[in-house]
Amino acid sequence: MKTRFSLLTVCCFIFLPSAALAQKTAIKAGHLIDTATSTVTHNQIVLVELNPQTGRSTILEIGPNVAIPADAEVVDLSDQWVFGGLVDAHDHLAITYKETPENWNYYQTVIMDSTPLRAIQAMSTGFQKLASGFTIVRDLGNNALYADTAIRQAIEMGWVPGPTIINSGIIIGAFGGQFYETPEMEDTVYPEYLNADTNDEIVKAIRRNIHYGAKVIKVCVDCQAYPYTVDQLKLFVSEAANAGQKVSGHVQTREGARRAIEAGLWSLDHDNAMDEELHKMMAAKGIWRVGTETPKADFMRPTSDERWERRVAMLRDAYNQGVKLAFSTDADYYIPGLTRGELTVEFIRTWLAAGIPDAEILKVMTTNGYEISELQNSRGPIQVGFAADLIATAENPLEDINAIRDVRFVMKNGMVFKKDGVVAPLGFFHNGPVYGWRKR
Ligand SMILES: [Zn+2]
Numbered sequence: 001m002k003t004r005f006s007l008l009t010v011c012c013f014i015f016l017p018s019a020a021l022a023q024k025t026a027i028k029a030g031h032l033i034d035t036a037t038s039t040v041t042h043n044q045i046v047l048v049e050l051n052p053q054t055g056r057s058t059i060l061e062i063g064p065n066v067a068i069p070a071d072a073e074v075v076d077l078s079d080q081w082v083f084g085g086l087v088d089a090h091d092h093l094a095i096t097y098k099e100t101p102e103n104w105n106y107y108q109t110v111i112m113d114s115t116p117l118r119a120i121q122a123m124s125t126g127f128q129k130l131a132s133g134f135t136i137v138r139d140l141g142n143n144a145l146y147a148d149t150a151i152r153q154a155i156e157m158g159w160v161p162g163p164t165i166i167n168s169g170i171i172i173g174a175f176g177g178q179f180y181e182t183p184e185m186e187d188t189v190y191p192e193y194l195n196a197d198t199n200d201e202i203v204k205a206i207r208r209n210i211h212y213g214a215k216v217i218k219v220c221v222d223c224q225a226y227p228y229t230v231d232q233l234k235l236f237v238s239e240a241a242n243a244g245q246k247v248s249g250h251v252q253t254r255e256g257a258r259r260a261i262e263a264g265l266w267s268l269d270h271d272n273a274m275d276e277e278l279h280k281m282m283a284a285k286g287i288w289r290v291g292t293e294t295p296k297a298d299f300m301r302p303t304s305d306e307r308w309e310r311r312v313a314m315l316r317d318a319y320n321q322g323v324k325l326a327f328s329t330d331a332d333y334y335i336p337g338l339t340r341g342e343l344t345v346e347f348i349r350t351w352l353a354a355g356i357p358d359a360e361i362l363k364v365m366t367t368n369g370y371e372i373s374e375l376q377n378s379r380g381p382i383q384v385g386f387a388a389d390l391i392a393t394a395e396n397p398l399e400d401i402n403a404i405r406d407v408r409f410v411m412k413n414g415m416v417f418k419k420d421g422v423v424a425p426l427g428f429f430h431n432g433p434v435y436g437w438r439k440r
Helices: 007-011 106-112 115-131 147-156 183-189 199-211 230-242 254-263 276-285 305-320 340-346 348-353 358-372 401-406
Strands: 023-034 039-051 056-063 073-083 086-091 098-100 103-105 134-139 164-167 171-173 193-195 217-220 247-250 267-269 288-290 324-326 390-393 407-412 415-419
Touching (some): 039 073, 073 407, 086 115, 086 288, 086 324, 086 340, 103 106, 106 183, 115 134, 115 147, 115 407, 115 415, 134 147, 134 358, 147 164, 171 199, 193 199, 199 217, 217 230, 230 247, 254 267, 276 305, 305 324, 305 348, 324 358, 340 348, 340 401, 348 358, 348 401, 358 401, 390 401, 401 407
Parallel strands (some): 023 073, 086 134, 171 217, 217 247, 247 267
Antiparallel strands (some): 039 056, 073 390, 407 415
8 A cells, every 4th residue: 555645744743742641552463573583473462662751662571471551552463474664774865856757867956955845855755764664764965954964853852753864964075075066166065065185174074974963974985086095984984983983985986895895984885886806805894785776677767787687696696795784775766656665665676686585685674774773772673672663564574575565554663653554643643742644
């Protein structure tokens, strides 16, 4: 079932009174999946609590004989497969390319859409992703002037529902970022990119991002003819580490990827340059592969047969070599008929084409996603003491990952966001701070 909602509807529910008492929900999980081990326990009860005053949710108990408190709301998923939320390790919530069929135009968005408008777009995109079961998104730049921080904070405060966001702030790059400017319009690069060419500029750019709310640093390693050196990339890593953060690197050339590996970046994003030798180095150093593996399909952006075959072969090679894999999309464009969440799910096509087992794909989309987001000790796994994010499907995704095409239920941070395949109208909600939506 497709999920439809409008921004106007969302905004109508942002300011509602909240109850002071903690809200408990008991979920009857017919088949509870541990995605880390691909094991299933049956007929479990997951008791969760949301404190509307703190905005914190907690899984209180899990087991077959958990006593259900009299005041708890009961959600019956006894015929469904329940597991932790999905993760997209690379997207851009505050951008949808403005395009014609012949021209995917990035510059137009940058010039035409203000930061406030793009923050609202990020909220809409977050809704769409959450409706498809994505409870965590790494939002890696191209968010104008920190629209990503704004939407992350709004979600964390409970103003709007959405995925937990690990955001990068502004992408840091050598002069020009990912743009190819004219001398007359040299400033177009900002705020999509922070130019940082010297060591001082690199340090300042990292600190600026962290100051304005970034949770991970994104560097464009080799977007220009003058890529960063290994020493410069090591400076990125050490300066980010000084604030407890990791560095994700956009790489598009083999040499850029090699340098990024040598410097010890946290993740390499995009699969353009990946090959067997680089995979071996990445596996040895435990570097995440965030391949953003675009599927080949009639409705998708065109991909040549050669590119597609190489993409699939390299994903298979990375899997076989034991590279740490994250599910990721870079799906920052509009495909008619699909929400951003539905578009995100389509990327499983590439993983299936690579022959990766369904249970492994599910593990990559969940367990690995929690780890690359560095949330694995607090959010993601369905464990006592963790935040209450969980989703459910009618069919078993361990046997057929296509089951996630129809996410029937989504709980985010202890609130029911989607139930019976429909994004929840207000009636499903506790009186809490403002997770809500209804159709008009
Ligand atoms: Zn990207």
